Amino acid sequence: MSAKNPTASPTTTAKDRRRWAQYLVDERAEARVYRELASRKAGEERAILIALADAEGRHEEHWLRLLGGEPAKLPVASLRTRMLANMARRFGSIFVLALAQNAENRSPYDDDPHATAAMRADEKIHGEVVRSLAARGRTRLSGSFRAAVFGANDGLVSNLALVMGIGATGVAPGFVLLSGLAGLLAGALSMAAGEYVSVRSQRELLHATQPNNDADHVLPDLDLDANELALVYRARGLDEATALTRAQTVIGAAHASDRTVPYRRQPEAAADLETVGSAVSASLASFGFFASGAIIPVLPWIFGLSGVAAVVLSLVLVGAALLATGAMVGLLSGAPPLRRGLRQLAIGFGAAAVTYVLGLAFGVSVT
Known part of the structure; x- marks a missing residue:
């Protein structure tokens, strides 16, 4: 048996085969959970969930190889996996993802010699992926x-x-x-x-701590050389050279167009208020x-x-x-x-x- 790609051996027991069959049906059920969640999403979240389902499919193929093909009789999926599937069909993704995060972090492959190192690594990474997806819902x-x-x-x-x-x-x-x-x-x-x-x-x-644009209307009147606006950017944490460059760009645009050019750009402030x-x-x-x-x-x-x-x-x-x-x-x-x-x-x-x-x-x- 290769440590890199474990295979069935003459010493394989009936207990081993039952465990592999259980892994097989659980991987299939987990892939369905991710695809069910993906069907309710769009954009990047949908693509990530589909990729997770594809990874579970690769794990499924591994156990099929060890079993020598589709067994005549398969066990039912674990209670946890079936509960996840039911919740994915009926409820919002936040609860399902939170449960899936726990499941991925407690992978049975850690102690199973028949699981590949890549599969064990997949499960650990899946836990972090699901954690990040769940974090979006927790923030909302x-x-x-x-x-x-x-x-x-x-x-x-x-x-x-x-x-x-x-x-x-x-x-x-x-x-x-x-x-x-x-x-x-x-x-x-x-x-x-x-x-x-x-x-x-x-x-x-x-x-009170957000920058505002109350001074936008005076930008065209600022001295391009003295450039007091650079002090604003330095107060916000930029180094002197970067602050000066940004201030010159803003004031130069204001001079060229003779109109107000807002210098406030704080998208994270809206996210803080939403939280x-x-x-x-x-x-x-x-x-x-x-x-x-x-x-x-x-x-x-x-x-x-x-x-x-x-x-x-x-x-x-x-x-x-x-x-x-x-x-x-x-x-x-x-x-x-x-x-x-x-x-x-x-x-x-x-x-x-x-x-x-x-x-x-x-x-x-x-x-």
Whole structure:
């Protein structure tokens, strides 16, 4: 067996062939995922996704050679790969790409002697390619999505802690309900106001640091030899010689045409503002998602439950929501979703436990 191009050998076992067949169907399924995503894209992103699918096709051919052709019976694709395919058909690419990034980074070829070095290298590079593609979607989501996710989690945790603490004192169910609804409204308004001020201030800061074209109309009057405009470019970080050359070009054009020639060219500033997002949309998202998270702990009391039954159901509902939001953040950040979900669950239940114990200390136990 060549280390550079592994082939089947007389010592090949049935277990080896089953593993190769699994690799074969997984490579085919992954290629379909990339082609499905490519069908919804255009331009460079489409070309990149098609190239990834073609690379998976080359890996598929390798396993076919080792198997000696198409097996009579093939296993089903792995659960992860089938889930990716279903998501690619039904949802946006950002979640699929985030999952694919994790998958590419955990390639089974690293420890398989029958995979070529080129295949192992392909998988590592694919992880970086998918990471870059996913980063574009993460940037577009970063403004309102950040407010939405953190708003929902804050609503879940803060109102769960509130109703657990109030409920542990042994007060009437109606009082727990009113406390939860008051906490929902107060928290949602506070989150919305805070998010608006935060994003608005950030946008104003970016605007204040952007170069403007207020002085464009005086460019034709500048002395070409003295060239004060060069100081502008030097203040922006250019060296003296480059700044002087650029300033002479701009002023020379202004003199020649006797008209205003804008000297401001800052395309990255628009990208920064897009990343920050709209203050109003972030505020509304924060309010809505905090409220949607904060209502969940109160649902058992809304539907007339009380005592231990209400507490247990509230914990179950909030636990499921915390796992879901934590897993979603994990997916979008390229991190293991289960680990992020469990971390979020531990944080939420930890806060609720503290207030529950305090409620017991100042009241009576829930009956």
